[in-house]
Amino acid sequence: IAAKEAYESLLQTENLPAQVKAATLQQLGWMHHTVEHLVDQGSKDSCAIQCLQKSLEADPNSGLSWYFLGRCYSSIGKVQDAFISYRQSIDKSEASADTWCSIGVLYQQQNQPMDALQAYICAVQLDHSHAAAWMDLGMLYESCGQPHDAIKCYINATRSKACTNTAALTHRVKLLQARFCNPQTGSVAGGKGGKMLPSIEEAWSLPIPTELTSRQGGLNTAAGSPGPQAQQQMQFVSLLNITFFFYPSTFPHFPSLSLSPTSFLSFAVFPPSTLLSLALSLSLHPSLPPLSLLSDLGLFSTKTLVEANPDHLVEVRTQLSQPTDENWDLSGTRKMWRCQSSQSHTTIAKYAQYQASSFQESLRVSRGSGAAWRKKGPFKHIKFGTNIDLSDNRKWKLHLQELSKLPAFARVVSAGNLLSHVGHTILGMNTVQLYMKVPGSRTPGHQENNNFCSVNINIGPGDCEWFSVPQPYWGIINDFCDKNNINFLMGSWWPNLEDLYEADVPVYRFIQRPGDLVWLNTGTVHWVQAIGWCNNIAWNVGPLTAYQYKLAAERYEWNKLQSVKSIVPMIHLSWNMARNIKVSDSKLFQMIKYCLLRTLKQCQILREFLQASGKELVWHGRTRDEPAHYCSICEVEVFALLFVTSESNSRKTYVVHCQDCARRGSSNLDNFVVLEQYKMDNLTQVYDDFTLVSQQGD
Ligand SMILES: [Zn+2]
The missing domain is CATH 1.25.40.10 (Tetratricopeptide repeat domain)
Known part of the structure; x- marks a missing residue:
């Protein structure tokens, strides 16, 4: 007292x-x-x-x-x-x-x-x-x-x-x-x-x-x-x-988002007010916000970006400014699937200038006729600042820190994210990319690399409009691309909605306002257009589920047939998963185990064959964080045994080939050295040690 x-x-x-x-x-x-x-x-x-x-x-x-x-x-x-x-x-x-x-x-x-x-x-x-x-x-x-x-x-x-x-x-x-x-x-x-x-x-x-x-x-x-x-x-x-x-077990908190292959809810928009309400509405005990809230979207505003890194590289797509849900040829006489765009480069500061002047110009124009949008061509050209790489942690430290506050299922890095187990950077997938937009900026139709999920946040100030189609319908869209002589995987296309409606393809169309986080589930086909002036950030996520693994592996095989590189090295990833993760989902376990078995067998056969033909293996091993390897000719993933050209081997530049491409260049492999990255004992050990972890209640 x-x-x-x-x-x-x-x-x-x-x-x-x-x-x-x-x-x-x-x-x-x-x-x-x-x-x-x-x-x-x-x-x-x-x-x-x-x-x-x-x-x-x-x-x-x-x-x-x-x-x-x-x-x-x-x-x-x-x-x-x-x-x-x-x-x-x-x-x-x-x-x-x-x-x-x-x-x-x-x-x-x-x-x-x-x-x-x-x-x-x-x-x-x-x-x-x-x-x-x-x-x-x-x-x-x-x-x-x-x-x-x-x-x-x-x-x-x-x-x-x-x-x-x-x-x-x-x-x-x-x-x-x-x-x-x-x-x-x-x-x-x-x-x-x-x-x-x-x-x-x-x-x-x-x-x-x-x-x-x-x-x-x-x-x-x-x-x-x-x-x-x-x-x-x-x-x-x-x-x-x-x-x-991070826990893999965090995922069951979000069942409707990522786990159900039959669900047509293949994307979700979370309300802008807070990501908090998202976590609240979905978690099992909705009393307090989780310890994670994205608090400062302002960090990704154009002004702040210019202040942080004015000279940072921006890839520019010059496109036609189109009516929101249509895609016309230059003259405005014919609707089409093919998207026109040409590529160039600039800096954040210069794009910011363009973004600002385009806004000011629009103020002048709108005082005149407001009917410009309804007119069918000729369309003016606009510039879309795309694929801006924010992977450098020294340059973008504050920004990346802010994103680490997101709920685990949406984070760039987490133990429950397959892409965190790749062990190396895959630009734009397990790192963040930024998009700077003026109205009309278009991200043409696509599925994410290897059917992974993606997270996209609109920083604002303007809105974006999204169109998306559930994964099971991708084949129909693929056929439409074929009919229009466009490659579904590599080409640039904007679906004609009337075509899709006629084919009974469900199209989900929604507005992403500033602060909205769009979660695209495994394999969702989507295309996006900016309605206003805005920036977006995006990255990929791979939920640790059987469904995600299955679709990623299927696309991996489909890519091989289409001679398209799989950006996610699924064999390398599967072995890392076996080393790092305890799997309790038996479906997921069986698929990984099968992949391991297949690669193990393939390695064994290839080794025996090379040895029988008198080709010596040179032990090379792997350095920590060494990326997965791809054939420099056909871009297929090359695992465990690398065929490198003799001269690249002596220069230590290691131009890697798959066996097929190596033999095409030199049928008896005389010009090649075969580097061994793993001992068979080690692989066998990993294979044997990878067992199904029992889950309570099973
Ligand atoms: Zn090859």
């Missing part, structure tokens, strides 16, 4: 510096919350909250005040306010284990175990001796029927000097161990058929994409001391101020 009065009198002081005032109010507020009988019980919390709010008025950047405020809200059940305060706290200060721990508690109360888990893991990675976080995590695991993991957490809690109830925890551990060892009641899975959380090892070891490639990395740091990997994670977490963990 003396302290309270001292603080209150200090606050009466005139011209009190804001910092002092903020600190005093912070102390006072926290005192109200923690000390009993300071004021009457009824006004205790409102006093605490008032003080902390005033403190934040004086110093809005105090992470600690925000944290205290969150605790107060949490204690009176104001969950949303608590959550917002904690988020503020994390944004304002160094990542703090206390804050993450409290966020975990909040999620746990809201019955969002997965989010709680992520928050607790954040806490213990920031402070490995955070007894409270370990204990809460243990309780979370217990409540999810995972005593095994609970025990590990409790033991970690008791190891901490800060642990206040070591005796009780030790007792609990003994109890669990006793029950756990009893085959009658205890099983590793435990639980009541509910969804299991990732084990503590998985939770601890999955976060960093680059770490995905090495399996050993994660497992031995589990629940032990934070190894170098955990150190990296800590830096990562504090850098981003956001949790950064």
